Amino acid sequence: MTYLLLAWEFFKIGLFSLGGGLSSLPFLSRLTERYDWYTLSDLTKIVAVAESTPGAIGVNAATYAGYQAGGILGGLVATLSYVAPAVIIITLAAKVLDRYYKLPLVQSIFSGIRPAVTGLIGAAALTLIKNVLFDFSLWKGWESFEAVVDWKALAIFAITTFTMLKFNKHPILYVGAAALIGILLKM
């Protein structure tokens, strides 16, 4: 019975998490009010692990939360139920879009949307840079600037950006090298 409930709850979370995995978090925390699958402090750990492991954050969180609720089978049930709404909706959308994609009106709509999405990605990049390379909670005027910047992270960021633009190697090379440098520098 737990598995059926898990499937139903995570299907609903998948359905209502608009615009990416992080939007699932409020729903995951609301589950703690209705079931004793995991506690709010478990959820803090679930989110920390989901954000620091490979893959989509929402999927990682669903797997971990499902595991807490019902073991390995619980993790499987929660994850598959969580992605099911997206799979159904995108499958239908892909078939509709495929039929109309070449239409001039659809192409002009997308010609407006593409630069907008590019702007969104620019905002995401700058937000990442702001959060990872700087700690503005330490800001006390310009003389505190040195403490605000994470200089090791800034160096890795600068080298990655420069070498990626110049040599355009596979992203995983940069990720692997950065992991090693992180350990060597005790970041």
Add this chain to the structure above:
Amino acid sequence: MLLQLFLSFFKIGALTFGGGYAMLPMMQRELVDNRAWISEQELTDVYALSQCTPGPIAINTATYIGNKQKGTLGGILATLGVITPSLIIILAIAALFDGISSNKYFLWALAGVSAAVCGLVLCAFIRMVGRNVKKAMGIIICIISFALVFFFKVSPIIIIAAAGVVGAVVPLIGRREKK
């Protein structure tokens, strides 16, 4: 081909850190450059669709590209490919290595990776500007969208909907003026 879909998305699921937009550099490399399953423009369109539909971007992209290549079954296999690494890694951590999220070596490596991901996403953005932002209209839409999200935290769905309307209306005005 079905196996290739599963494997490519497995690779993306296993090797990207940070989710969402942080997965874009890997998708550009694997799906646009290496496999040529989708053009850069269409990948941007899928990201737009993902912002307006439920679920993580990685899932939406996998389902869409799988569908495009091999129909419904392709979509399901590509999606299973992208979630399988999560299932293995998260279940292993939950069941066996409970302490890894506070292990100092793991945290050092993660700090290094996060800094590199910032650079990779910035490069993905620069690449997208080159392919997607054309003419005065594109530049204006791009700057306004950026500012609305970064400074005013406007919902991406509203921005995409508005940009779609602008994209549909602007050519109509241009046509009328030419007559």
